[in-house]
Amino acid sequence: MTLTERLNQYEKLMRLDKPIGILLLLWPTLWGIWFAASGHPDFMVLWIFVLGTVLMRSAGCVINDYADRDFDAHVARTRERPLAAGRISGKEALLLASGLALVAFLLILPLNKLVLLLSIPAVLLAASYPYTKRFFAVPQAYLGIAFGFGIPMAYAAIQGHVPLEAWLLLLANVFWSVAYDTEYAMVDRDDDVKIGIKTSALTFGRFDVTAIMLCYAASLTLLAYVGWRLGRGGWFYGGLGVAAGLAAYHYTLIRGRDRALCFKAFLHNNWLGGAVFVGLVLDYALR
Numbered sequence: 248m249t250l251t252e253r254l255n256q257y258e259k260l261m262r263l264d265k266p267i268g269i270l271l272l273l274w275p276t277l278w279g280i281w282f283a284a285s286g287h288p289d290f291m292v293l294w295i296f297v298l299g300t301v302l303m304r305s306a307g308c309v310i311n312d313y314a315d316r317d318f319d320a321h322v323a324r325t326r327e328r329p330l331a332a333g334r335i336s337g338k339e340a341l342l343l344a345s346g347l348a349l350v351a352f353l354l355i356l357p358l359n360k361l362v363l364l365l366s367i368p369a370v371l372l373a374a375s376y377p378y379t380k381r382f383f384a385v386p387q388a389y390l391g392i393a394f395g396f397g398i399p400m401a402y403a404a405i406q407g408h409v410p411l412e413a414w415l416l417l418l419a420n421v422f423w424s425v426a427y428d429t430e431y432a433m434v435d436r437d438d439d440v441k442i443g444i445k446t447s448a449l450t451f452g453r454f455d456v457t458a459i460m461l462c463y464a465a466s467l468t469l470l471a472y473v474g475w476r477l478g479r480g481g482w483f484y485g486g487l488g489v490a491a492g493l494a495a496y497h498y499t500l501i502r503g504r505d506r507a508l509c510f511k512a513f514l515h516n517n518w519l520g521g522a523v524f525v526g527l528v529l530d531y532a533l534r
Contacts, residue, residue, distance in 0.1 A: 256329040257343060260312060261305035267514055269304045271427065274520030275420040276300050276397030278470075278527060282412060282477060283405040286531020292404050295358070296397060299351045306347035307373045307393070313340045314377035361403040369396040384450040387432070391424030392417065412473050419469035426462035426494075427516040429455060430501055433509040456502055463494040470523060479530050486526015493519045 262268055276296055280288045316330040316337065329335040348370060355362050372393035379386040395417040402413040425447055432439065432448035433455060439446050451458040467487055474483045493515065500512040 256334050260309050260329045260335055260340065260343065261347070262308040263305065267517055268308065269301055270517045271424075271520060272304045272394050272397070273297065273300045274517075274524055275395045275416065275423075276401060277524050279398035279401035279413060279416055280405070281524070281527050281531065282416065282473065283402045286528070288405065292358070292401075295354050296401060296404070299354050300397060302347050302351040302354070303369070303373055306344045306351070307376070309340050309344040309347070310374050311377040313337055313344070315380075355400075355404075358404045359407060361407065361409075362400055365396070365400045365403055365409075369393075369400060372396055380444040380446065382445065384445055385425065385447045386445060387425045387428040387447045388421055390428055391421030394424055395420030412476060415469055415473050415476075419466045419473070422462040422466035422469065423516075423520070426459045426466065427513050427519075429459050429462075430497070430509050430513040430516075433501065433504060434506045434513070456498070456504070459501065460494070460498055463491075463497070467491055467494070474527075479527070480534050482530035482533055483526045486522050486524070486529070489522040489526070490519045493522060 258264055280293060280296060284292075312328055312330045326332065330337065330340055352366060352370075355366055372389070376386070376389055376393050379389045383389060398416045398420065399409045399413045402409045429447040429451065432446035435446075436448050439449060447458070448455050467490060471484065471487055474487070497512040497515060497519075500508040500515075
């Protein structure tokens with residue numbers, strides 16, 4: 248394998264060719280940054296968290312594929328992933344994940360001690376998530392904590408402490424993650440039964456669509472409550488209204504449980520997270 252071919256395999260292993268995961272991790276981090284900085288974040292802090300998000304998401308993907316390398320080989324959608332197909336070794340994957348995590352850690356060194364302390368559970372959450380699918384009935388909730396941990400870290404970086412609003416935003420992200428990742432899990436339901444891993448789609452069973460919509464509602468309600476606590480106005484709630492409309496559209500996609508449409512709904516969550524962020528930015532900028 249040439250160097251170019253190997254780098255291409257690393258790119259696929261880190262999912263850089265599929266940026267949806269980075270965006271779903273980035274939106275809640277940006278919510279936390281904008282709330283914590285009252286709409287005027289320091290450019291250096293913003294840059295550190297954006298780049299750190301890309302690095303940690305990439306590392307998480309590598310660890311996920313390492314943990315699932317034996318399972319992925321039996322799932323049609325994942326059997327051609329570099330590790331499952333044997334094009335990258337397990338040792339290479341672990342070295343790559345370690346390198347990415349190390350660079351992410353070096354990025355936050357200029358920040359305060361609390362951020363450095365919070366980085367420890369952040370890394371542990373990212374590294375352990377793939378293994379929760381073996382025993383936890385709703386691993387998507389664990390994913391939501393891992394994906395949203397940039398929120399308390401952002402507050403720590405900007406305010407020097409982590410107030411209640413940060414944890415409420417993290418909880419909102421947990422509900423949102425359960426919603427969109429259950430849509431994702433509905434695509435692989437039959438394969439997941441066959442290989443014996445646990446997902447929220449299997450746990451919720453015939454109530455999967457109802458559970459997804461309730462999670463959307465809980466997430467948006469928590470976001471609205473945080474906005475109310477922090478005195479946000481019409482632009483922010485307008486963004487939440489757009490997000491609610493998008494969630495309703497997702498219902499029309501997933502109610503028939505068609506695999507292709509469930510996957511489309513999952514991908515479409517990028518716009519939901521973006522709508523919340525745009526509303527937040529406009530609310531701080533125009534009020």
